[in-house]
Amino acid sequence: MKAIVCLKQVPDTSGKVAVKDNGQLDRGSMATxxxxxxxNALEAALQLKETIGCDEVVVVSMGPPAAENMLxxxxxxxxxxxxxxxxGEFAGSDTFATSQIIAAAINKIGVGPEDIVFCGRQAIDGDxxxxGPQIAEKLNIPQVTYVTEIKKEGDALICKRALEDGFMVVKVKTPCLLTCIKELNEPRYMSVSGIFGAYDKQIEIYDYPALKDDPLIETDTIGLKGSPTNVFKSFTPPQKGAGQMLTSDSPETELAGILTGKHLI
Ligand SMILES: Cc1cc2nc3c(=O)[nH]c(=O)nc-3n(C[C@H](O)[C@H](O)[C@H](O)COP(=O)(O)OP(=O)(O)OC[C@H]3O[C@@H](n4cnc5c(N)ncnc54)[C@H](O)[C@@H]3O)c2cc1C
Known part of the structure; x- marks a missing residue:
């Protein structure tokens, strides 16, 4: 059994978001x-390795050479x-093209009958x-999204997934893909011995020649040319004003008073 975890290096959006003239994010000028x-997806894979002993946890990212440090x-x-x-052939990919390329990379790593592909629910830049769901479709494996709990049961997983107003418990057979949310666990820190060991490991590079024989990889399905999405404009929305807490025993009356005072009702 193997866990394959997809991770994206993203701009740190807690600071100022830089946008280029063509409306795309200026990723090069922002911290990552x-x-x-x-x-959370990686932590879930590591916990499965510790509890049920999967053979290896493979981390995969599509990105610039600097993403090697994240790996x-x-x-x-x-x-x-x-x-x-x-x-370079992958540059400018939208979600459609990105999922084709990552699915081809996962095919090359190999998906066995007991394997699990982990993704985050959402990237904070593309958002x-x-x-995740597109990768599952391309790999033709079942998916469970918004996962908050995972238990292994025979050749299946029992996953609890978050809904807007409750939870759903789903049994899914492996191989499968799970998209993980922050409620699932608390990611661990790097260990000192892990940091030393990490710099001795070779990161494998899958470039276009390495993936081009996968049927998912066609020149018109990857990169900017293979991306059906066009971004017209990207911008940082203006900050909203601070909210006002209603503290009285009768918040409805207090709210009505405020709205009446502003001539809104
Ligand atoms: C025309 C166009 C051009 C673009 N050009 C670029 C570009 O040149 N460079 C760029 O970085 N983005 C580019 N983007 C943005 C790109 O579409 C998305 O960032 C990317 O496809 C992932 O979508 P998302 O961020 O919405 O991820 P989500 O769908 O929100 O991500 C969900 C999960 O999928 C996995 N995942 C997503 N992306 C990756 C990845 N790259 N590697 C590993 N796992 C991943 C992660 O587990 C993540 O939590 C472009 C978008 C458009 C529309």
């Missing part, structure tokens, strides 16, 4: 972090193997939550 949900940090947290999908 590991996408937060993806650390080393994952190894320092306990992952066994890192794969960086990197190449679409599309890539």
């Amino acid at each position: 972090i590991t996408n937060p949900d993806d650390l 080393r940090e994952c190894i320092a947290r306990g992952a066994d193997r890192g794969v960086l999908v990197c190449g 679409t939550a599309q890539v």
Whole structure:
């Protein structure tokens, strides 16, 4: 059994978001972090390894050469193997193209009958939550999204998934893909021995020639050319004013008073 975890290096959006003239994010000028949900996905994989003993945890990212450092940090947290999908042919990919390329990379790593692919629910930059479900579709494996709890039962997993107003418990057979949310666990820190070990490990690079024989990889389904999405404009929305807490015993009356005072009702 193997766990394959997809992690994206994202701009740190807690600071100022830089946008280029063409409306795309100016990723080069912003500090980067590991996408937060993806650390929950990695933690879930590491916990499965510790509790049921999966053979290896493989971390995969599609991104620029600098994303190699993020993969080393994952190894320092306990992952066994890192794969960086990197190449000029992949640049400018939207979610459709990204999921094709990552699915091809996962095919190359190999998906066995007991394997689990982990993703975060959502990346904090693209913010679409599309890539995980799209990868599952391309790999033709079942998926469970918004996972908050995972238990192994025979050749299946019992997953609790969050809904807007409750939870749903789903039994899914492996191989499968799970998208993870922050309520699932508390990601661990890197260990000192892990940090030293991580720099001795070779990160495998999957470039275009390494993936081009996968049927998912066609020149018109990857990169900017293969991306059906066009971004017209990206911008930082204006800050909203501070909210006002209603503290009286009768908040309805207090709210009505405020709205009446502003001539809104
Ligand atoms: C026309 C266009 C051009 C773009 N060009 C670029 C570009 O050049 N560079 C760029 O970084 N983005 C680019 N983007 C943004 C890109 O579409 C998305 O960031 C990317 O496809 C992932 O979508 P998302 O961020 O919404 O991820 P989500 O769907 O929100 O991510 C869900 C989960 O999928 C996994 N995942 C997502 N992306 C990756 C990844 N790259 N590697 C590993 N796992 C991943 C993670 O587990 C993540 O938590 C472009 C978008 C458009 C529309």
